[in-house]
Amino acid sequence: MSLETTINQDIKQAMLAKNEAKLRGLRAIKSALLLAKTEKGASEDITEEVEIKVLQKLVKQRKESADIYQAQNRPDLYQVEKEEMDVIEAYLPKQMSRDEVEAFLKDLISRVGAISVKDMGKVMGAANKELAGKADGKTISEVVKQLLA
Template sequence: MLQQKIDQEIKAAMLSKNEARLRGLRAIKAAILLAKSEKGASENLTEETEIKVLQKLAKQRRESGDIYQAQNREDLYKIEMEELEVIEEFLPRQLSREEIAVYIKEVIERTGAASVKDMGKVMGAANKELAGKADGKTISELVKQLLS
């Protein structure tokens, strides 16, 4: 599914000589091939697994970008952000902080959570429902905030 789309995009990027896009697409292709070759993985990855792979790549680019920015390496920061932009094209639309908070409030009501002690119960349900649409760090921050 995703691999065929990436292959087509790589060909288009090669023809248009778009180096930044090509780098990002090749990173995605490499990560997908690595995920397929892992022990216990099937030949065809599920959409959920593909999203996890893309999220991992995006997170790596963000973290590297932060480090490069802190070290005043704008040249390397720019490369990471270009690749991140390409990776994010293939991820589902990310929810805003407010949208995530609304989801979490619903989960808290459903699970009957009352204090921070119930955070695990809420986090489990929230992570499952918001998979691919929000990062775990933001979910965790909001759950903690809303249960306090």
């Protein structure tokens, strides 16, 4: 079953349950998927990889907004962003912990043959391909820098 079908069914359930927080998050996902579908050059069906990127982008936006609201002492708006972020994260694949990412990257660095920070591009390219949707790009970058330094 596609993500879009799952989202549509979950929207119906959230409406029946009158769960406003879940409904906001699901509608955001549906809207973003529709935009991705209608983008110039996009095909009728979007791949799972594109769906994951869309979800990660939504989570990142909510996280940044929540951080701003927290810094400005706006707990009401922070709570709204946090609720939506939690709903969206539920549809992402399980994220790897920093330790799991580090162990994977040590193996990848030895496979690629990277020696110094100059080889970071090779490692990042391979890591982003293999860890797509499973780990945050910022975390991957930080760990690669630390391991190559």
